[in-house]
Amino acid sequence: MQVNITETVLRDANQSLIATRMPFSDFEGILETINRAGYYSVECWGGATFDSCLRYLNEDPWKRLRLLKEKLKSSRLQMLLRGQNILGYKHYPDDVVRLFVDHAVENGMDIFRIFDALNDFRNIQVAVDETIKRGAHAQGVICYTTSPIHTLEKYAKLGRDLENMGVHSICIKDMAGIMGPQEAYELVKALKESVKLPVFLHTHSTTGLGPITYIKAVEAGCDGIDTAISSFSGGTSQPSTETLHYALRQMGYETGLDVKVLKEINDFFKPLKEQYIESGLMDPFVMGTDTDALNYQVPGGMLSNLIAQLKAQNSMDRLDEVLQETPRVRKDLGYPPLVTPMSQMVGVQAASNVLAGERYKNVSKEVKAYLRGEYGQAPGEIDSELQKKVLGNEKPITQRFADTLEPEFQKIKEKLKGVAQSDEDVLSYILFPQIAEKFFNERQESTALKVSYKIMKV
Template structure:
């Protein structure tokens, strides 16, 4: 027993949960000194999506963020979330890339490496855990929490004991959906300790179900040493319990954190202002408690993805059917925890099953998962599912080794490629490029463009009533206008109304909006681009909206029924398009990189 420590998540998982991971380094550094004074068990500030998003959307170098925060918080243990052999991405990487990443993460300032594998395949955690120990880091080995007939209290206790034997320094129970109940939290932690477990246990749970505060209390009663929290402006909902509330709840008990509540209130006030800067990213649903998750078991992030995917395909009316299909697919795929990347595999397959018929369309990622390329599925996959996904020769496609054992080393090749392009400025750039080849290359070339924040977006103007209305919702309202192209580039003035009648407290006001800058309104296809036909004899149509990744045939080439002629990216997954007839490719209507709609004719085969 004894006092409980907290891992503060405001610099990583909190804004990943509520603000789409968009918080900038410039908003972290001013408060770093105060965060460093609290005495947290650890400060999570790197890993997860905070590697991808900065180079993709913020034009920031994640390595530079790490170095700056390390310098600004010399007294705190800095933590990162590391996805085992996926590192900070969505595919397996070879051992040499994993080891290099761990080495440079430690060199630049990470102390604690929270390592997890999406399917709890401990083979995937072995190399990153060894690499952390070799560089003198702290291994916090995680077990992903979910609910299924397989995932019993005994399952978790045994997995935690195995992680201890593998050399972990502490254990994390990672509940990404916020489903852990107070009794389960107590029984798992108590069971681990009574079975001889000696490592500190950290409970990480999102607030989604509303049970997490109660689960945290039972966890410390069972012997948990650490809890994960967020400073309150970025807490609750799909994020985590508020730091200040947990500190207050434990005050005066044997688990008292002994943190200065007044200092936490100063930090809270700072992040309240930061929250306003990113208010345009807030989804009301993300701030709410959703007890229905204990029934459908779909994490908040996965739910928003399902909605977005159905909207993209013009099928939002199928949401209820998809929600019923998700648990069915999850069972058929061996009950994987619904965490990145397996949540995407299950979710997209459920959407495709509803839209096109069960297992009529199968993304490459589903095939890879079933083959074992993500690791060993937690439960049994029945032979009929194997055959539906992989075909009659499915037994020859299953792997029983660690997936990364099949991968060739990449470091030397990636480094040489970067050198030949003249883009190698530091060794860490090789990792940025290796992990995210396309996005990383664009960033390293200096072609990335940062997104706007709320105070840079255009707002209504030119009438006292309008201005007062806006200020009531946006206290830091600024008269800022978004210019997306020079006026001389505009060929046609946008046909946007500029005069409105606005009712405020029962009074009608005439409001005139004077555009300064503005937006082009595009109509029809760009000049010179041939419109794709919807109907043509022998036309092969796209079954869904997506982006053309690869055209695998040429005009004049002969094809047989069932041949794969194109690959599209839809719902963040690759989908092969096969021809239903034999013949000759007469005309191709698309090129790689084109965005297509459902029903667009890709090519003509006669």
């Protein structure tokens, strides 16, 4: 049996260990080697990479995608798409979702892993439909979490719902690395018995369970797993690619990977890792095993961002308190899975509760929007006192929030005449207006400087 391996070093490993601060120039030199490794797919875009390119790296994320496609010619490129949230932190109108998928396909994307933070599949329907229409691979996601309300039967039903929606495959997304081996075995088995689609599993090494969980998932019939090249594996990242390849081969499975090429890839990333550690970009905290995560359920990317947030406020000594407050906030909000944007919302609120010295003294606008129903149906009951404190007598909405949004792409395109150089620029602006505008201005200044320099040389 073949077990498909997805390499995450260019996206989730990077996001989990160094908060997505790896510039294209740092890994450009190894892309053609990655292309020869035999991966099922290379996860290299989406998630926080889009935001990070514009905000921190002064890169055009669309150009990055095109360059990735040039170098990874025969590899399937894979991205993480937040359904109606696209790559931002709120819901966008349907026209924007469809156009984003269209342009992602045009620029080289092959596999769209599409999720909704609340497993409210009304919020992924449009993205799935457009992905299928464009001839790309639509992978529907079940965000995994544990709580009194999340059961095997409910997860199996979610799998059937995804199959009925027409997705090509299903991914179980264990953002916080909290899935144990027996849970993985039972869940994969339940899904394989409920649907006829390939089932993939994504987890993290945060709690140390990752490799054992993957092995048991494969024994239950899991078709593919996500791993990171060993120098960027472990901790809040994924289990090691080479380790899983070695173990699976011993067990009689094929992965299609070339060990010699894997070594070349790892040798390339080793010095990069040392460089990130020396600069302080990679915090030792995210590289360890933290079994407390089995309680607070904080995913890797959220943990690295939470640490950065507390450092910025000189409050790293309050990290344990924030992590203890996180599951309490999560319960109050009806047990949402901690994945973007819910992980950020719950984490920021937990930090606010701790630093303010009073719970819900300050409630973020995102949490207010969630309580109004703008993000979809909460998995469980929301704390009634919190809801009343925030909403007063206002009734939460029950319809799909995107149905209340007017199309906006053409309107924004008109507004950006003379500023946006392409439809991709317009999409970048819609997702991150202030950050994109700053990027456009700096790009224009840089172009003007280059022109001026050429004239001077002449």
